[in-house]
Amino acid sequence: MSDSKPPREQWGSKVGAILAVAGSAVGLGNFLRFPGNAAENGGGAFMIPYFISLVLLGIPICWVEWTLGREGGRLGFNSSPGIFYALVKNRFVRLFSAVAVLIPVAIYMYYGVIEAWCLSYALDYLMGRMDLGTQVEAYTKHFEQFVGMDADGLTDGTGAINKVVFFVLIVFVANYFLIYKGVTKGIERFCRVAMPILILCAVAVLVRVLTLPEQPLPEPWPYALQEALPEEKWGAFAGRMDGLIAAAEAAEAGDPGETAEKNAAAREAARAAVPAAVMAAVSEYHRGLARGEKGERAEVALAAPYGFGATYDAVRLAWAESRDGGAAAARRQWVKKARETLDHSAKWDLMHYEEVEKAAKATLADAGKSEAEHEAARADVERAQRARREKLETIGLPPNVGKEAEGDGRLRLAAFEASELRRTVANGLGFMWNPRTAKGGDSILRALADPKVWLAASSQIFFSLSVGFGIIVTYSSYLRRRDDVVLSGLTAASVNETCEVALGGLITLPAAFIFLGMAAQQQLGTFSLGFYSLPAVFAQMPGGRWVGFVWYAALFLAAITSSVSMLQPAIAFLEEGFGLKRRSSVALLGLLTALGALMVTYFSKGLVALGTMDFWVGSFFIFILATVMVLLFSWAVGAERGRQLANEGAHLKLPRVFGFVVKYISPLYLLSIFVFWVKEEALDQAKAVMKSDTTLFTLLFIGLMLLFFVVLVGLANARWTAEGRDPHRGGA
């Protein structure tokens, strides 16, 4: 413990502080979560609630945190518990600040692991070790093996320590080195270099993506595969397919000597073998090309079937049609005509009807759903089928589908093939930015009528700006007494928005679309987009190895500028709460976070531990903390006084309406999101807790950590009171 107080740490410059806060906010969410979220929730229409949320929620809460942090710094505190201690008298609210220490520490435990994946991918690209062919499935398998998604443990299939453990170790050393060096010589110096490099890397990838030539549109797979394979391979494949389909049809009838369960299992296995054979043939073709084998024709645009096209029914239909010479030629002509005739939104609608029908059929198959839900699902199926038929009738039905055709599978397959858009940069941008609605069509107003779009947009703003993480409040406590929090907060938020909208929004999905086509729609999740789809995209892109390296290096930089910020709140708390020196605080926090990261890395099966921590800490707790911060600012400090505090030293003055927004609009907005979020997601997650031991264990770990921090905050509060630092008793 120190007797004499060292000079309090401060940022070296305004720009340094802004880049550090922006670096904290810019992360994987900007480049991977935002594009998928926008595309799934209205495309361009998503941006209207997105910007409204930015103005009413994101930026006001940023200003709240910047102001509270600087005020705490003026009173001599840098950590959230210290700042809460200085600003409020209530013991329980002071103890609640333990959540503001827990959040960044717990998020660091899994974020550091994801950061390690990015570093590993960047190095693999640099060394040329990521050439696994052009199929998304190959990269999916690679990722699952790499992170150990098949089984818990720290070893790979051969019994050796998993490679990911070493990368987690490297990431830990890098982060703690920066933290050890301090706010100015560690974090600020690093962010001043890393942020411009990150933006330059992203701009380089953006230029590559926007200058890509149009990629050929693949023909339906049975025709393309026949052209692509050498004759003997095609013959062997055709024989295998005929045999598998015959076996599946035989299995449909069942064996009267077997039980119903065994017959059902045999039927499922026989049906699954049919599309699996097609996938294997396509993968084998791409592997053959990569190995430079003679016979495979590289100029054929061949893509594996996906979505409905990859089901047993669709594969069987497509195969039957391709084996029927005259009908096959007529159908090929129809597909070509349909692709040329249907406009962009008509193709989107065709894809959408497939999604509606799939979801409705899943509801119908769920015995736990009510009769009313089943009734609504039946209506959805009928509506989707009717709409699909009407859309295709505008260009004439396919040759083998009559007006009253039985067998809707033919119509679905035709719709699937007709809905392929040309793979140009413009259509790739359209894939991300064209407004569309959950009910089909491209009306912006209809998209905005869907509450899910609002929930997704406001959540994106919320998570992206790192509000409610307890980080901004700590970072801004290192500002000088009259540093401008209004302009600095707005600038940091605008850098984050530029990375998200102008870089993430123009790179990720357009690139995925140009090489994967509409199949990219199947991979819109953060991990699937970042670690399944994009490697397959880089594999097909000219200079893809180097573009892949630059891309994952940028993601690593985005991740490390965020992860290092997650450590500072706890370091600040340990040092000012208990008088620890930097070496001791780094050692203690290093031990705790290593324990958490070890748990996340060990319980890797299905990424359950990571997902549980992300959900409960990275979503639930940050909603709560942000709400408490806003209430603290607007009701405990007072909205008008808070506005005056924010305006001290500000070159851009906050208007009076800010007080109204932060007192009424932001809390109500937060409450609405929270209610929707609980209804849409939290209840399902809560039910999942009892189903998995790993989930329960992870929650227990989070609970123990929270308890640990509550005790520490209690002890620190007692210490500050004994030192006479309580401003509510005339201290500070």
Place this chain on the structure above:
Amino acid sequence: MTTIGWVMMLTSVSFVLMLTAFCFYKVLTTPEDGQQIHGPLDIEPDDIQRDRPAGKRS
């Protein structure tokens, strides 16, 4: 890409770029406040400072 798609994209991207340009213009053209007390770039946690050789101390 549809016309409304272009409009949404160009509006969104222009908005964030202009906001960022405006903010950085203001930050870089506004003089820093003079109330700097500690010479922040030189401040390190004191146990790290103590570890340095005397000549290198900041």
